Amino acid sequence: MTGGEIFGELYGTAAMRAVWSARRSVAAMLAVEAALARAEARVGVIPQTAADAISAAADADRFDLDAIAARANVVGYPVVPLTKQLAQHAGPDAGRYVHWGATTQDILDTATVLQAREALALLETDVRDTIDVLAARARQHRDDVMAGRTHLQHALPVTFGYVCALWLAPLPDHVERLRTARERVRIVQFGGAVGTLAALGARGRDVAAALADELGLRLPDAPWHADRSAFAEAACAVALLCGSLAKFATDVVLLMQTEVGEVFEPHAPGRGGSSTMPQKRNPIASEYILAATRGIDALVPLLLGAMAGDHQRSTGPWQTEPLALPQLFVLASAACAHALALARGMTVDVARMRRNLDLTGGLIVSEAVSAALAETLGHERAHALVEAAASTALASNRPFTDVLADMPEIAERFDRADLERLLDPARYTGDAGAVVDRVLARLSEG
Amino acid sequence: MTGGEIFGELYGTAAMRAVWSARRSVAAMLAVEAALARAEARVGVIPQTAADAISAAADADRFDLDAIAARANVVGYPVVPLTKQLAQHAGPDAGRYVHWGATTQDILDTATVLQAREALALLETDVRDTIDVLAARARQHRDDVMAGRTHLQHALPVTFGYVCALWLAPLPDHVERLRTARERVRIVQFGGAVGTLAALGARGRDVAAALADELGLRLPDAPWHADRSAFAEAACAVALLCGSLAKFATDVVLLMQTEVGEVFEPHAPGRGGSSTMPQKRNPIASEYILAATRGIDALVPLLLGAMAGDHQRSTGPWQTEPLALPQLFVLASAACAHALALARGMTVDVARMRRNLDLTGGLIVSEAVSAALAETLGHERAHALVEAAASTALASNRPFTDVLADMPEIAERFDRADLERLLDPARYTGDAGAVVDRVLARLSEG
Amino acid sequence: MTGGEIFGELYGTAAMRAVWSARRSVAAMLAVEAALARAEARVGVIPQTAADAISAAADADRFDLDAIAARANVVGYPVVPLTKQLAQHAGPDAGRYVHWGATTQDILDTATVLQAREALALLETDVRDTIDVLAARARQHRDDVMAGRTHLQHALPVTFGYVCALWLAPLPDHVERLRTARERVRIVQFGGAVGTLAALGARGRDVAAALADELGLRLPDAPWHADRSAFAEAACAVALLCGSLAKFATDVVLLMQTEVGEVFEPHAPGRGGSSTMPQKRNPIASEYILAATRGIDALVPLLLGAMAGDHQRSTGPWQTEPLALPQLFVLASAACAHALALARGMTVDVARMRRNLDLTGGLIVSEAVSAALAETLGHERAHALVEAAASTALASNRPFTDVLADMPEIAERFDRADLERLLDPARYTGDAGAVVDRVLARLSEG
């Protein structure tokens, strides 16, 4: 996202950008190198004094990032220049033990694991907060009637609490997916050149175990230099989460339309302001949720494709990960932050909801009429009759109630008062309230 | 995959194609309609006789598929013409109770769930068989030495058992992912027009519960017409699985190269035969695994994008699912079937593996030399020396051992016999055997 | 799109499906084999009698497709069994000259070229018709005022003719892109095993030239077995076209909303009908345009990725083409057909457009006020004042005009009549009419 800095945090939060910044990436690699030194000292592969010196030297703030970048251009990866600087900082005695028995990808992968773990935790926090806020919204608006819409047409009445519950319902599973992904990704990478720890002789596995312990990671049965499923799964979990946030944003964008006006993004002075049209309130947060999610969806195949690596460490596919993974998390941070802000600050116009519901003069509950008639006329006949009435109402711009009342087959079964009662939208929210109750109950269980 | 029929089962097995065939799709929808009728009879919403008649009439073989398709063109979906035929088959008394209280998407979604459940089970069977076969391979070749390769260069020795173990290692997690996806997707969809079951009054939830029971599905807290995470998650699980199969195929394609010739696809007369070059053995199965996986990866964003639907039932995104989901499963069936056949039938040339390993005259274990030297010279100096020797060997085409033996710094530390022993590749497989053992042990645990 | 048959032509027209059907694919391959025989007879490589017999035998209706498919499973491609059947039909004397000097991919690629040429022409016809229809619409509604919307908010007035002109404007370039793609893809593939025509000795190039001539194709300088840019470019051209159609569909879906109701899809009895809600008019055509376009967009990376093939004929990437290319065209046929039907049959409610325009009580022209004020107050002050008035109007639900009239800075510059005149939306369509005129003028030039 070059050039994107002037977009501020619209495409990613400062906190998440920090996790994947050059400085923090170097810090993560240094944390791995230092932990490796300590692990090797614990197992007796290198002297404890060397481990101490390396640990002390592994301070990212002392490293020359430009020099690392310049040398990465030549070598192909930043690890060699980084270890060279680390060895210099550690001094000649300790310096020769830096990166002992490791391969470039051991360091890069384990560092990425540390960053991904932090990134997944950041997202989870936002999602959990969003769940709480949406739960309160669902409770508050449990019985506020509005038009339910399918294919962007009024269909049947629902409540805004129900709509909030539908936004909320998939989120607890997403939290679970994030946690599963975090647990699967929490693995140390340490195998040396081809994953066999050949350089460390009999003590390789012990070093690996100690390294995992130092970093709070799991020790997998096999090296995963060429098994990228953990990162790809994390990407999928994040994309699935953002898919549900994009559904939320899609609804808000539509509910905020001038002609609908039922829900509004939170307003700050200048927010969503047009440079030319003072009356505008653009759905900025929602737009960036949608854009971020599309960006994420596009990155998922990159991470899936990176799985098809060759042999013990791969040639090309793997190189897409440093491109795709940080960006995916940064975009997800934007989606999550915008969604949380939206859930917290959105303004709801309950009166407008009710007015919109009445826009179609009872047409919205025509299914109910259809169902009522179906009991005596059968489904098909009822459907046909009501469709005819609806067509007439739409064509003639007469209220649906009036048209129905004029139909002999209807008139002989219902008087006007019955019809009007029958056509009161508030009677037809069906199971909406119970859906809200169940979704909220599940939260308190979970 | 129009026109693809002349490619036989190369892009999908007959069994999986059958699951998603027009006839079976109709059968699945009919199974839902019939189960709905029975459920509604159990709850007392419709007469038991109607339910019996509808169940009896719901035989896909009696349905006119062309008529459904022709009418779908007009209506936009196949459900209305299908229910019309069902009502006709059930007779006028029962026919009026067909599809009672349901909406088009209730039927389509629940039918898709039934098909997806079967599809996931088919894939799981193939993966489990592949695990068994690869486990036997890993055991058999545990100690057969070959070149480990990174960046497509010889790196350090490994064993073919180790390579098999790396192919195998991610598969148990994929089985778990398929099962999680199967459990998450095992949900009934039943909510009527906007998910509120408005047409069924107080008995809606009981009908939904009875319907879930009839079909062996879970009853979710809320309708999921506009929450597509279950299907998207299933797609991710399948894509993750195929990513690992594509890694297997990538390796086989490379190992089967004329210049490598270590592993070969199973051969049948004419298999992978060229129309013009009789000597060719093309890696057909692997090529189709790779193609299928790329196809699957491309479909994943479609299913993720379908999550961003609008309101209670969506306008456009959802319509990508009938396009993407069946195809994703069909392609996955090809990948799984080819992978299983490959694992079962591949031919291994252990002697060639050893010959290739010796190709570089000891260069492949230069790291070991580097490591040995590092103990006295330090990592950097050792690395520099060995790099120089390697450059000389490569440039002069002299055996690496000879070049090393001529270097004073080396000669003063190692005699020729030591050097040759030091450079025997078979000594440097490190942890490879233990990796095999651990991966196999995990299987017997799981 | 397995299982998709019950969706009729919603995801692809019968005409386009026919182009890529198994039967027509076989016919295209046979056309190439027959043309090759004739070309070789012309050059004197094979006897004319053999060419005649092969040409006569190359009748797709006589071929057993199931047998081809069954054998393709083993061989990996349908060409070997197809040539075997062709040789049988041609008889023993001629049969031995079938496929002379060609490789499997020569036949598959050239056949695909023939089909792609036809497919591109089909799409072009629909686009040209759509241009004509939209041009008439733009002319007809040149001065029908409606709300212009940005970020789904009322912004400034436009006309419906202007909206039609915006839908229309990109289409002529798309026609040009389709033609460029058709010209680029119109290339014969004929090179034998590695593209060198080795089997034909000195006469190879002459045969290639004669073959191109027989089929009405261009003869490229080099074989393109491993240069897939022509197909990938065709895919891009089609995707770009459908991108513009998706913009059209997006607008229609939004304009058709219950709360907007300005434009409607053409209605046929049952069209877009809900199975339960008789009042519904779902935007079926638009939804399938959107779904098809998303499907197409997902396929483009597959065809781009197929470019990265290995060596002289590739291993895996190429196999994604038979998967992606036919499907891309089939989906595009749906998008084009739905778009044409939509352009032809859509219903426009000009009165509703005007009513919606007045919804905001003049707010929609606040920019004009802002601009008018800017002349004396400067841009920023004017913007601030009008923003304040808009906020007040929105918050208090008072007409914008009234709020403005009450502001001292405004009142001292404009009397009430001036203000009302200033706020008449019909005055602010600016360049809209001229845009229509220019877009239409360009058409008559082109």
Next chain:
Amino acid sequence: MTGGEIFGELYGTAAMRAVWSARRSVAAMLAVEAALARAEARVGVIPQTAADAISAAADADRFDLDAIAARANVVGYPVVPLTKQLAQHAGPDAGRYVHWGATTQDILDTATVLQAREALALLETDVRDTIDVLAARARQHRDDVMAGRTHLQHALPVTFGYVCALWLAPLPDHVERLRTARERVRIVQFGGAVGTLAALGARGRDVAAALADELGLRLPDAPWHADRSAFAEAACAVALLCGSLAKFATDVVLLMQTEVGEVFEPHAPGRGGSSTMPQKRNPIASEYILAATRGIDALVPLLLGAMAGDHQRSTGPWQTEPLALPQLFVLASAACAHALALARGMTVDVARMRRNLDLTGGLIVSEAVSAALAETLGHERAHALVEAAASTALASNRPFTDVLADMPEIAERFDRADLERLLDPARYTGDAGAVVDRVLARLSEG
């Protein structure tokens, strides 16, 4: 590509990153604002003194980027804070004329056009240089024989010049596509809020024309706020180009394998060096070409999807462009630069090519034998015989020539000397030289 800085220029050149940097993006927007002021002064909309002051103030180095970013967070876009700073720099008299009649997207889009124009030119330069270098390579190696490979198997002999010609052949069309894209994208965006230039009254079109003139851009017939085809087409052109570069990289990666060793990436000390294996020469440039191209392919659907915007300026899809477009160009710059460096510096081992060709003991020309025999035995019988001989040779590890010589049907037609002559690979490069000549001739024409 957050965090990517430590990868230096591996994922993008400094020159291209500069084009899309925050500073240069601001400079491009300022160039548009300044040109707009001058254009409006020319037409008489604003005073010349104001235009002069605004032009003088539009110096990106004086702008506070952090302040723009911070405010963009609130407003949703960087344009409002940028114009505010510009107005301050220009002073109160001129400041009020800043951004006169424009909308945010006018500035963002036209600035992006300026950057895209420069970016496309940068890529074109590299491609043209690559063409020159590859042409020299093709000429130099016109007759150096090597194995042609299909499905990663030896197929028939080719020459390395031919291989270079195949890498080269698609590039001139890509240059043409870049130019077409550059011409199509070279369009000014200027329409105000809804594209109708309403704020400028009758002089709007004149201002637009003057603005286009100031910036050296074309003036389109209609605004293109919601027609994103020009950017999407540019993305496609770039992706198509990189597809061909990825094919080049794929071949180099494979040719550089330890077991093949025919072509090597240029070597600098440390280049592609392993941190642990001194003998390694990793194909770094090729790997990053492949990774960049995959990244680009993933971005194309984002830009295609951005076409489906709503109404006059869109809500979400458009916001993916600032995410995707700069990144696509940056990645392409990496692919182009690596490809050029590769073409320039690659090392070719002609002797190894010849040795590899002989690896299969004549098997590689079995097609030629097949063809020769076909003249008397018919295609099928010859194919069968030679396939049998090949199988025997492969199974028994005997030279193919010997096996053939022992077959009665062969022996009665060819003596041993004939056979050996027949099996000399150098005789079977067919049209390869002529392909080189034609591809080179086309270059001198173009």
